[in-house]
Amino acid sequence: MIGASLRLKFVTSNEGKWLEVSRLLSSLGVECDRVNASLTEVQSDDLTEIARRAAVEAYGLFGGPLAVEDAGLFVEELGGFPGPYSSYVYRTIGVSGLLKLMTGVQKRRAYFLSAVGYADLHGSVRVFVGKVEGRISEEPKGSGGFGFDPVFVPENETKTFAEMSTDEKNLYSHRARAFRSLVESLQRGL
Ligand code: IMP
Numbered sequence: 001m002i003g004a005s006l007r008l009k010f011v012t013s014n015e016g017k018w019l020e021v022s023r024l025l026s027s028l029g030v031e032c033d034r035v036n037a038s039l040t041e042v043q044s045d046d047l048t049e050i051a052r053r054a055a056v057e058a059y060g061l062f063g064g065p066l067a068v069e070d071a072g073l074f075v076e077e078l079g080g081f082p083g084p085y086s087s088y089v090y091r092t093i094g095v096s097g098l099l100k101l102m103t104g105v106q107k108r109r110a111y112f113l114s115a116v117g118y119a120d121l122h123g124s125v126r127v128f129v130g131k132v133e134g135r136i137s138e139e140p141k142g143s144g145g146f147g148f149d150p151v152f153v154p155e156n157e158t159k160t161f162a163e164m165s166t167d168e169k170n171l172y173s174h175r176a177r178a179f180r181s182l183v184e185s186l187q188r189g190l
Contacts, residue, residue: 055117130177
């Protein structure tokens, strides 16, 4: 299998992301080295643009091939909020603040979006996107994962991401989908 010879760095300061991505890549036969670093928090309404700029910055610091990832939670009834501002919203009002905003709201559809910025050995950058549809639960459940995991239930499931093991979350998650599409592209030699 060609994938066995693939190796890349994943630049992230987020333990939860590292756990998910390292397990996924290892199951796909891709070797992955963590670079534990925080990059500049670029402000943009477009996750793919944030991921692209982060990949360029990371390439300048660490060289390629490497991946960075930017993700967000988009709640339909809140007009897509917090979206690209999910990290700030999580740090400020957190899960309980989000649930407060959803008090009395019947339509609880939401999705997570992940944008993976990949810089190859020569610094050429591409972005891969993954999405998972679901809904915001009425109350937090589970102790696994990170961020908004305790209140996100993927479509056709009853458990929140925080009630799932890492491998189970990887079956559904936006992040796993984006990284799978990166790996498929690399395995096809693109
Ligand atoms: P960032 O990619 O680090 O900017 O992530 C933005 C924020 O979105 C994080 O701080 C989390 O609160 C939230 N988030 C992103 N991905 C996930 C996930 O897989 N589960 C739960 N929350 C997430």
